[in-house]
Amino acid sequence: MSVVLSFHEVWVEYGDKIVLEKVSLGVEEGAFVSIVGPSGAGKSTFLRLALGQEAPSRGSIRLDGAPLRAEPGPDRGVVFQRYSVFPHMSALQNVVFGLECERAPVLGRMFGAAHRKAREEAAAMLQHVGLGDALDVYPRELSGGMQQRLAIAQALIKRPRILLLDEPFGALDPGVRLDMHELITELWREHGLTILMVTHDIKEAFKLGTRVLAFDKRRRDPQAPHRYGSTTVYDFPLDEKKSRTVPDELRGMAAA
Amino acid sequence: MHRLLNLRPRGGSRFILGFLPLAAVILVYLTASGARHAENPSDRILPTPAAMAEAVQVMAFQKDPRTEEIPLVADTKASLARLGAGIGLATVVTLVLGLGIGLLPIVRSGLGPLVAAISVVPPIAVLPILFIVFGLGETAKIVLIFVGVTPVMVRDLAGHVAAIPEEQLVKAQTLGASTWMVALRVALPQALPRLIESLRLSLCPAWVYLISAEAIASDVGLGYRIFLVRRYLAMDVILPYVVWISLLAVVMDLGLAALSRAAFPWAHPRRTA
Numbered sequence: 001m002s003v004v005l006s007f008h009e010v011w012v013e014y015g016d017k018i019v020l021e022k023v024s025l026g027v028e029e030g031a032f033v034s035i036v037g038p039s040g041a042g043k044s045t046f047l048r049l050a051l052g053q054e055a056p057s058r059g060s061i062r063l064d065g066a067p068l069r070a071e072p073g074p075d076r077g078v079v080f081q082r083y084s085v086f087p088h089m090s091a092l093q094n095v096v097f098g099l100e101c102e103r104a105p106v107l108g109r110m111f112g113a114a115h116r117k118a119r120e121e122a123a124a125m126l127q128h129v130g131l132g133d134a135l136d137v138y139p140r141e142l143s144g145g146m147q148q149r150l151a152i153a154q155a156l157i158k159r160p161r162i163l164l165l166d167e168p169f170g171a172l173d174p175g176v177r178l179d180m181h182e183l184i185t186e187l188w189r190e191h192g193l194t195i196l197m198v199t200h201d202i203k204e205a206f207k208l209g210t211r212v213l214a215f216d217k218r219r220r221d222p223q224a225p226h227r228y229g230s231t232t233v234y235d236f237p238l239d240e241k242k243s244r245t246v247p248d249e250l251r252g253m254a255a256a
Numbered sequence: 257m258h259r260l261l262n263l264r265p266r267g268g269s270r271f272i273l274g275f276l277p278l279a280a281v282i283l284v285y286l287t288a289s290g291a292r293h294a295e296n297p298s299d300r301i302l303p304t305p306a307a308m309a310e311a312v313q314v315m316a317f318q319k320d321p322r323t324e325e326i327p328l329v330a331d332t333k334a335s336l337a338r339l340g341a342g343i344g345l346a347t348v349v350t351l352v353l354g355l356g357i358g359l360l361p362i363v364r365s366g367l368g369p370l371v372a373a374i375s376v377v378p379p380i381a382v383l384p385i386l387f388i389v390f391g392l393g394e395t396a397k398i399v400l401i402f403v404g405v406t407p408v409m410v411r412d413l414a415g416h417v418a419a420i421p422e423e424q425l426v427k428a429q430t431l432g433a434s435t436w437m438v439a440l441r442v443a444l445p446q447a448l449p450r451l452i453e454s455l456r457l458s459l460c461p462a463w464v465y466l467i468s469a470e471a472i473a474s475d476v477g478l479g480y481r482i483f484l485v486r487r488y489l490a491m492d493v494i495l496p497y498v499v500w501i502s503l504l505a506v507v508m509d510l511g512l513a514a515l516s517r518a519a520f521p522w523a524h525p526r527r528t529a
Contacts, residue, residue: 051426051430053426071429072426072429072430073429073430073432074430074431074432076430077430078426078427078430080423080426080427082421082423083421083423083424083427084423084424084427085427086424086427086428086442087446087522088445088446088520088522088523089445089522097428097431097433097441098431098432100437100441101428101431101432101433101434101437102432105434105436105437106436108436108437108440108441138521138522140522140525151427154427154431155430155431158430158431158432160430
């Protein structure tokens, strides 16, 4: 399996506060990587690095071997916990938008046959995530779970190299969350996606992931806690057959 | 018995409650006017409805022999043209600057302080400058309205655009959107309902600037007329003109609200209650 996204000795520092220190890892094609860790352990910073929202202060990040530009781009899809969809577009327009960015970069809109084709593609994608009956509905009329389905469809229409999920199911009811687990697992298998998911829920991490990364500080200085950053303290590869119970050393860690 | 704060008027009683104060004001006026006229039949300060009707007849339905025009129509046309030009210019500039300042950090750093500084200058204080620079014609009046309302509208719109969640902007970029696409398809549509909202709020100051400019230097216009007839204590003309101006303002306000609801249904969720 080839490595899609790789981090090499990456540090993130704000002034003299160190958030991440010496993070080195590679994400293989087709992997579903869950990232857990206590609050403030740099999980979100790590995801921001992968997104390009932030640049590392030291070290390098590569996507398919090429250095990653510190700017979000269409090769990396994202679903945030909230605000991922555009409130002023219907569900269908939300998905068509990704196609318009690519095919109508000047006018911003497509017409005639091209438009019809894009709408069909988008409608098929929405059907796929279970929103086939809500094409013309505005996001505010959708439930939280439906909005996340829409955000996923939006990202998938661009066929990203890697899908980044930032606590995507954190704000959902438990029942809805289970449905979403099913959906994302199905999509991941079907489309052969590579996924990087940050979550607070350690059970979710072990249930969905093929690999679980735990971020935390390796060392602590009680006088100057900000001088040590977090890094990957555990890296569990999981395969289908192995039992997916949470290991003892991680119990309680991600409860925060 | 419910607490006072839980008593909610509904249906007919709500309508009557809203109408009562208005009726009371009219009644007080009629009583006062009647009392004054009982003492002095030629009183001009509180004209009777009949006197006002007569004045309206002259101003709104008869041609002025000198100008060959109906005064109210000529005044309304002139005032609305000035108001429209000033407000229109303000809207276009607000859209461009508001989007730029709200969306692009580089523009915000460059223009933000300037706009903030300009918006604290009282517009009427620059009116003499406008008259000196642009002369006493239409330009100065239009520019006064523009200068008066634009800075506030720009700041409001820029603030609104800047408050679009970061997640949306990042998401758009991961969908392949350029800066242009984000501005055109993400920021602009979300800015428009707010622009209309701020336009509605700006109409009131716009009228103030219009009437001020017309009062000082003009030969036609609603503000010009009421300040002209003030010299003859012609309350029978002033009061109907004030009512007419209020009516125009209300129609514009309701029109803009209806436009926003029709054009941006997503910004106006249906009330369930």
